[in-house]
Amino acid sequence: MLQHIQKLAVIAEKPVRRIVGLMSGTSLDGLDIALCEISGSGAQTTLKVTAFLTTPYNDQQKQSIKQVFAKKQVDLQTLCLLNASIGTLHGHMVRDALEHWQISADSIDLVASHGQTVFHAPRSFHGICEQPNATLQLGDGDHVARACGITTVCDFRQRQIAAGGEGAPLVVYGDNLLFSSETENRILLNIGGIANFTYLPAHSVKAAPYCTDVGPGNTLLDAYCQRAFNLDYDKDAKLASRGKVNRRLLDDLMSHSFFQQAFPKTTGPELFNLALLDAKQAALGLQGVSHEDILATLTQFSAHTICDAIKTTKANAVYVSGGGALNPLMMAKISEQLPGMKVATTDALGMDGNAKEAALFALLANECIAGNASASPTIAGMPLTSMGKICFPE
Numbered sequence: 001m002l003q004h005i006q007k008l009a010v011i012a013e014k015p016v017r018r019i020v021g022l023m024s025g026t027s028l029d030g031l032d033i034a035l036c037e038i039s040g041s042g043a044q045t046t047l048k049v050t051a052f053l054t055t056p057y058n059d060q061q062k063q064s065i066k067q068v069f070a071k072k073q074v075d076l077q078t079l080c081l082l083n084a085s086i087g088t089l090h091g092h093m094v095r096d097a098l099e100h101w102q103i104s105a106d107s108i109d110l111v112a113s114h115g116q117t118v119f120h121a122p123r124s125f126h127g128i129c130e131q132p133n134a135t136l137q138l139g140d141g142d143h144v145a146r147a148c149g150i151t152t153v154c155d156f157r158q159r160q161i162a163a164g165g166e167g168a169p170l171v172v173y174g175d176n177l178l179f180s181s182e183t184e185n186r187i188l189l190n191i192g193g194i195a196n197f198t199y200l201p202a203h204s205v206k207a208a209p210y211c212t213d214v215g216p217g218n219t220l221l222d223a224y225c226q227r228a229f230n231l232d233y234d235k236d237a238k239l240a241s242r243g244k245v246n247r248r249l250l251d252d253l254m255s256h257s258f259f260q261q262a263f264p265k266t267t268g269p270e271l272f273n274l275a276l277l278d279a280k281q282a283a284l285g286l287q288g289v290s291h292e293d294i295l296a297t298l299t300q301f302s303a304h305t306i307c308d309a310i311k312t313t314k315a316n317a318v319y320v321s322g323g324g325a326l327n328p329l330m331m332a333k334i335s336e337q338l339p340g341m342k343v344a345t346t347d348a349l350g351m352d353g354n355a356k357e358a359a360l361f362a363l364l365a366n367e368c369i370a371g372n373a374s375a376s377p378t379i380a381g382m383p384l385t386s387m388g389k390i391c392f393p394e
């Protein structure tokens, strides 16, 4: 053990750390792997993504996660086996990515492993006042570390909950260190399965940044597309573009109490799922609406709730990342509803939007090893705390 601690101390003192960030999001498309070079910590952090890839899950891997994903009742043995097998799978995916990039595992200081969220239950969702906020990511860090041979920092969300947060969104801690501006009030909007944003007031404003989930991004669209068309997602919004927004359904979706909750708040497919949509369609007698019209309505639902949330800020510019940034209809609707605001992708800030979340977990691992949470800049409504558990490869 002593040699592991000594090695960590050496890593903490390095001028530049090479950290592989991993993120497997709610879309279940695969594992995002971002190789990052990070120097400094806290306000002095610099981060460069030097290689990135998404290793897709095969159908069997997707199906095995779907057995437990966002489900209130699951087979405990399945869950238990998945925790180990996802860890090993992610470790092997890291090893293969490094081989592909022709980089030796010995040259990597740390892996930062988010794991696979399978259930997210903030108190506002479970409603049991005496119970805490809770969240569960599978893919045990010891299995990751063992499978790729690299010290792994994992399970970032638990400490943030223990310190008083909802365990998400965590990107704000990195967004604030990397992307705030002297003069621009910025929104960093990520449209993954769930959409979230970080609001970064310009330094001159001297206000604290904050971050929140705002509602569904692609999760309802993907689930509907899979059920109605047996397609993973509506590529380039080809299907939704043929449909018409159903106003009654849209208004009903928009009236969900989640949208009245104050920021910061978090959510997931545990709430925004096909059961919710089906119930609303049935209650309104709208079962006959065409699949294309439903997709058009869901695209507008995401765009509208995102823009409503952004309009509560004083932002001058929005930088978008995540798969939703590649959906032309979603992006057109967002630009349309934010007249006069600059809408760009995070590429304009030098960050590949697909790599951003994985890179920001690398940054959290960097903070865990080399940072000082109590000296970090304040985030409104969220605790300042270090995050992550450390797992050694031998």
Ligand SMILES: Nc1ncnc2c1ncn2[C@@H]1O[C@H](COP(=O)(O)OP(=O)(O)OP(=O)(O)O)[C@@H](O)[C@H]1O
Binding pocket: 024, 025, 026, 027, 028, 029, 190, 191, 192, 193, 194, 195, 218, 221, 222, 232, 233, 234, 235, 236, 237, 321, 322, 323, 324, 326, 327, 328, 357
């Ligand atoms: N060309 C495209 N056209 C339309 N939608 C797209 C396109 N490319 C990606 N997407 C959408 O983006 C999704 C993947 O997004 P992303 O990888 O950001 O999700 P995630 O990281 O799993 O989510 P989260 O951030 O919520 O955990 C796809 O499932 C799809 O809905």
Ligand SMILES: CC(=O)N[C@H]1[C@@H]2OC[C@@H](O2)[C@@H](O)[C@@H]1O[C@H](C)C(=O)O
Binding pocket: 025, 026, 117, 120, 135, 167, 168, 169, 170, 171, 172, 192, 193, 194, 195, 196, 213, 266, 267, 268, 357
């Ligand atoms: C519990 C969980 O995994 N939440 C994810 C999810 O995907 C988007 C949104 O919902 C966000 O809250 C979070 O991920 C990002 C990376 C975050 O924590 O900032």
